[in-house]
Amino acid sequence: MTTAQRGRPGPRRNLTDGAIVEAALQLLDRRGADAVSIRGIAAELGVAPNALYTYFPDKAAVLRAVADRLIGEYDLSALADPARPWRQRLHDLALSLRSRLLDHPGATAMLLGAPMDGPRALALGEALLALLVEAGLDERDSARASYLLIVYVLGSIALEAAEVEPTRPAPPEAQRVAARRAAFDAVPAEAYPLTAASADVMSRYITTEQFRWGLDRVVDGFAGPVGPAQE
Numbered sequence: 001m002t003t004a005q006r007g008r009p010g011p012r013r014n015l016t017d018g019a020i021v022e023a024a025l026q027l028l029d030r031r032g033a034d035a036v037s038i039r040g041i042a043a044e045l046g047v048a049p050n051a052l053y054t055y056f057p058d059k060a061a062v063l064r065a066v067a068d069r070l071i072g073e074y075d076l077s078a079l080a081d082p083a084r085p086w087r088q089r090l091h092d093l094a095l096s097l098r099s100r101l102l103d104h105p106g107a108t109a110m111l112l113g114a115p116m117d118g119p120r121a122l123a124l125g126e127a128l129l130a131l132l133v134e135a136g137l138d139e140r141d142s143a144r145a146s147y148l149l150i151v152y153v154l155g156s157i158a159l160e161a162a163e164v165e166p167t168r169p170a171p172p173e174a175q176r177v178a179a180r181r182a183a184f185d186a187v188p189a190e191a192y193p194l195t196a197a198s199a200d201v202m203s204r205y206i207t208t209e210q211f212r213w214g215l216d217r218v219v220d221g222f223a224g225p226v227g228p229a230q231e
Contacts, residue, residue, distance in 0.1 A: 021065045055168045067111045072120020079127045086135045106166035112206045
Protein backbone atom coordinates (compact mmCIF):
# COMPACT_ATOMS: atom_id res chain seq x y z
CA MET A 1 0.00 0.00 0.00
CA THR A 2 1.37 3.42 -0.96
CA THR A 3 1.65 6.41 1.35
CA ALA A 4 -1.10 8.13 -0.63
CA GLN A 5 -3.39 5.12 -0.21
CA ARG A 6 -2.72 4.94 3.54
CA GLY A 7 -3.59 8.62 3.92
CA ARG A 8 -6.78 8.49 1.91
CA PRO A 9 -9.89 8.81 4.15
CA GLY A 10 -12.52 6.09 4.12
CA PRO A 11 -15.97 6.55 2.58
CA ARG A 12 -17.93 9.40 4.12
CA ARG A 13 -21.34 8.76 5.54
CA ASN A 14 -24.27 10.67 4.15
CA LEU A 15 -24.53 13.64 6.45
CA THR A 16 -28.04 14.37 7.70
CA ASP A 17 -29.63 15.69 10.88
CA GLY A 18 -30.43 12.10 11.87
CA ALA A 19 -26.90 10.84 11.23
CA ILE A 20 -25.46 13.62 13.39
CA VAL A 21 -27.87 12.87 16.23
CA GLU A 22 -27.10 9.15 15.99
CA ALA A 23 -23.34 9.84 16.11
CA ALA A 24 -23.79 12.08 19.15
CA LEU A 25 -25.83 9.40 20.92
CA GLN A 26 -23.25 6.69 20.17
CA LEU A 27 -20.48 8.95 21.47
CA LEU A 28 -22.54 9.68 24.57
CA ASP A 29 -23.07 5.97 25.20
CA ARG A 30 -19.41 5.04 24.70
CA ARG A 31 -17.58 7.90 26.36
CA GLY A 32 -20.08 9.95 28.36
CA ALA A 33 -21.37 13.50 28.17
CA ASP A 34 -17.94 15.16 28.43
CA ALA A 35 -16.87 13.57 25.14
CA VAL A 36 -19.78 15.00 23.16
CA SER A 37 -18.57 18.04 21.24
CA ILE A 38 -18.82 19.30 17.69
CA ARG A 39 -15.28 18.11 17.07
CA GLY A 40 -15.95 14.72 18.63
CA ILE A 41 -19.17 14.19 16.66
CA ALA A 42 -17.42 15.23 13.43
CA ALA A 43 -14.63 12.70 14.11
CA GLU A 44 -17.27 10.04 14.69
CA LEU A 45 -18.74 10.82 11.27
CA GLY A 46 -15.42 11.22 9.47
CA VAL A 47 -16.04 14.84 8.45
CA ALA A 48 -14.60 18.23 9.26
CA PRO A 49 -16.23 20.00 12.23
CA ASN A 50 -17.49 22.88 10.07
CA ALA A 51 -19.59 20.39 8.05
CA LEU A 52 -21.90 20.02 11.06
CA TYR A 53 -22.74 23.72 11.19
CA THR A 54 -24.86 23.37 8.06
CA TYR A 55 -27.24 21.28 10.17
CA PHE A 56 -26.82 22.54 13.74
CA PRO A 57 -25.54 25.95 14.88
CA ASP A 58 -23.78 24.61 17.97
CA LYS A 59 -23.39 21.72 20.40
CA ALA A 60 -26.44 22.80 22.40
CA ALA A 61 -28.64 22.39 19.33
CA VAL A 62 -27.30 18.87 18.78
CA LEU A 63 -28.02 17.95 22.40
CA ARG A 64 -31.54 19.32 22.08
CA ALA A 65 -32.04 17.07 19.06
CA VAL A 66 -30.67 14.07 20.98
CA ALA A 67 -33.09 14.81 23.83
CA ASP A 68 -35.95 15.10 21.36
CA ARG A 69 -35.10 11.74 19.85
CA LEU A 70 -34.92 9.96 23.21
CA ILE A 71 -38.14 11.50 24.48
CA GLY A 72 -40.03 11.16 21.22
CA GLU A 73 -39.32 7.55 20.27
CA TYR A 74 -42.72 6.30 21.37
CA ASP A 75 -45.67 5.09 19.32
CA LEU A 76 -48.20 7.84 19.90
CA SER A 77 -50.98 5.71 18.44
CA ALA A 78 -50.63 3.45 21.50
CA LEU A 79 -51.23 6.46 23.75
CA ALA A 80 -54.43 7.31 21.87
CA ASP A 81 -55.88 3.78 21.71
CA PRO A 82 -59.41 4.04 23.20
CA ALA A 83 -59.68 0.26 23.51
CA ARG A 84 -57.24 0.31 26.44
CA PRO A 85 -57.84 2.00 29.84
CA TRP A 86 -56.16 5.39 30.01
CA ARG A 87 -54.19 4.44 33.14
CA GLN A 88 -52.71 1.44 31.36
CA ARG A 89 -51.65 3.64 28.46
CA LEU A 90 -50.06 6.09 30.89
CA HIS A 91 -48.17 3.29 32.64
CA ASP A 92 -46.93 1.95 29.32
CA LEU A 93 -45.63 5.39 28.33
CA ALA A 94 -43.83 5.94 31.64
CA LEU A 95 -42.28 2.46 31.66
CA SER A 96 -41.19 2.82 28.04
CA LEU A 97 -39.43 6.12 28.79
CA ARG A 98 -37.76 4.61 31.83
CA SER A 99 -36.52 1.59 29.89
CA ARG A 100 -35.28 3.66 26.95
CA LEU A 101 -33.41 6.20 29.07
CA LEU A 102 -31.82 3.58 31.32
CA ASP A 103 -30.41 2.04 28.15
CA HIS A 104 -28.60 5.39 27.72
CA PRO A 105 -27.83 6.44 31.33
CA GLY A 106 -25.21 8.94 30.20
CA ALA A 107 -27.91 10.85 28.36
CA THR A 108 -30.14 11.36 31.38
CA ALA A 109 -28.34 14.30 32.98
CA MET A 110 -27.97 15.86 29.55
CA LEU A 111 -31.66 15.34 28.89
CA LEU A 112 -32.67 17.13 32.09
CA GLY A 113 -30.53 20.09 31.08
CA ALA A 114 -31.95 20.40 27.56
CA PRO A 115 -35.21 22.14 26.65
CA MET A 116 -37.85 19.62 25.64
CA ASP A 117 -39.26 21.71 22.84
CA GLY A 118 -38.43 19.65 19.76
CA PRO A 119 -41.14 18.37 17.41
CA ARG A 120 -41.22 14.84 18.85
CA ALA A 121 -41.35 16.04 22.45
CA LEU A 122 -44.13 18.49 21.57
CA ALA A 123 -46.09 15.74 19.83
CA LEU A 124 -45.72 13.50 22.87
CA GLY A 125 -46.77 16.33 25.18
CA GLU A 126 -49.84 17.00 23.05
CA ALA A 127 -50.83 13.33 23.16
CA LEU A 128 -50.33 13.24 26.93
CA LEU A 129 -52.58 16.28 27.38
CA ALA A 130 -55.26 14.61 25.26
CA LEU A 131 -55.01 11.46 27.39
CA LEU A 132 -55.45 13.46 30.60
CA VAL A 133 -58.49 15.24 29.16
CA GLU A 134 -59.86 11.80 28.33
CA ALA A 135 -59.25 10.86 31.98
CA GLY A 136 -61.67 13.63 33.00
CA LEU A 137 -59.40 16.57 33.78
CA ASP A 138 -60.13 20.00 32.38
CA GLU A 139 -57.54 21.72 30.20
CA ARG A 140 -55.93 23.64 33.05
CA ASP A 141 -55.57 20.62 35.34
CA SER A 142 -54.41 18.48 32.41
CA ALA A 143 -51.52 20.87 31.85
CA ARG A 144 -50.60 20.82 35.54
CA ALA A 145 -50.90 17.04 35.74
CA SER A 146 -48.76 16.63 32.62
CA TYR A 147 -45.96 18.65 34.22
CA LEU A 148 -46.25 16.67 37.46
CA LEU A 149 -45.98 13.38 35.58
CA ILE A 150 -42.95 14.53 33.60
CA VAL A 151 -41.20 15.68 36.80
CA TYR A 152 -41.93 12.36 38.51
CA VAL A 153 -40.90 10.15 35.58
CA LEU A 154 -37.72 12.02 34.60
CA GLY A 155 -36.73 12.69 38.21
CA SER A 156 -37.04 9.02 39.10
CA ILE A 157 -35.02 8.01 36.07
CA ALA A 158 -32.33 10.58 36.83
CA LEU A 159 -31.86 9.24 40.36
CA GLU A 160 -31.57 5.70 39.00
CA ALA A 161 -29.13 6.70 36.27
CA ALA A 162 -26.93 8.54 38.79
CA GLU A 163 -26.09 5.20 40.42
CA VAL A 164 -24.91 3.35 37.31
CA GLU A 165 -21.99 3.57 34.90
CA PRO A 166 -22.93 6.28 32.35
CA THR A 167 -21.32 4.51 29.39
CA ARG A 168 -23.29 1.27 29.55
CA PRO A 169 -26.93 0.24 30.06
CA ALA A 170 -28.11 -0.16 33.64
CA PRO A 171 -27.38 -3.61 35.16
CA PRO A 172 -30.31 -5.90 36.08
CA GLU A 173 -32.49 -4.66 38.93
CA ALA A 174 -31.55 -7.54 41.24
CA GLN A 175 -27.87 -6.65 40.94
CA ARG A 176 -28.53 -2.98 41.66
CA VAL A 177 -30.80 -3.81 44.61
CA ALA A 178 -28.10 -6.06 46.10
CA ALA A 179 -25.50 -3.29 45.79
CA ARG A 180 -27.83 -0.78 47.44
CA ARG A 181 -28.64 -3.23 50.24
CA ALA A 182 -24.94 -3.78 50.90
CA ALA A 183 -24.47 -0.01 51.15
CA PHE A 184 -27.33 0.30 53.65
CA ASP A 185 -25.92 -2.58 55.71
CA ALA A 186 -22.82 -0.43 56.20
CA VAL A 187 -24.86 2.45 57.69
CA PRO A 188 -24.52 2.44 61.53
CA ALA A 189 -27.96 1.51 62.88
CA GLU A 190 -27.33 3.20 66.23
CA ALA A 191 -26.88 6.56 64.51
CA TYR A 192 -29.59 6.13 61.87
CA PRO A 193 -32.16 3.70 63.30
CA LEU A 194 -35.03 4.62 60.96
CA THR A 195 -32.82 4.25 57.91
CA ALA A 196 -31.63 0.85 59.13
CA ALA A 197 -35.19 -0.28 59.79
CA SER A 198 -36.24 0.77 56.27
CA ALA A 199 -33.21 -0.67 54.47
CA ASP A 200 -35.18 -3.37 52.67
CA VAL A 201 -37.58 -0.84 51.17
CA MET A 202 -34.95 1.80 50.47
CA SER A 203 -32.69 -0.67 48.70
CA ARG A 204 -35.55 -1.26 46.25
CA TYR A 205 -36.09 2.40 45.34
CA ILE A 206 -34.70 1.72 41.86
CA THR A 207 -37.10 -1.12 41.01
CA THR A 208 -39.99 -1.18 38.56
CA GLU A 209 -42.25 -2.00 41.51
CA GLN A 210 -41.31 1.25 43.28
CA PHE A 211 -41.61 3.23 40.03
CA ARG A 212 -45.15 1.88 39.47
CA TRP A 213 -46.07 2.53 43.10
CA GLY A 214 -45.03 6.17 42.86
CA LEU A 215 -46.69 6.63 39.49
CA ASP A 216 -49.99 5.33 40.85
CA ARG A 217 -49.81 7.69 43.84
CA VAL A 218 -49.15 10.65 41.55
CA VAL A 219 -52.07 9.73 39.30
CA ASP A 220 -54.33 9.11 42.30
CA GLY A 221 -53.53 12.64 43.43
CA PHE A 222 -55.10 14.27 40.39
CA ALA A 223 -57.55 11.65 39.11
CA GLY A 224 -58.57 9.75 42.24
CA PRO A 225 -57.86 6.08 43.00
CA VAL A 226 -58.83 3.50 40.44
CA GLY A 227 -62.26 1.98 41.07
CA PRO A 228 -62.96 -1.76 41.35
CA ALA A 229 -64.54 -1.87 37.89
CA GLN A 230 -61.39 -0.40 36.32
CA GLU A 231 -58.84 -2.70 37.98
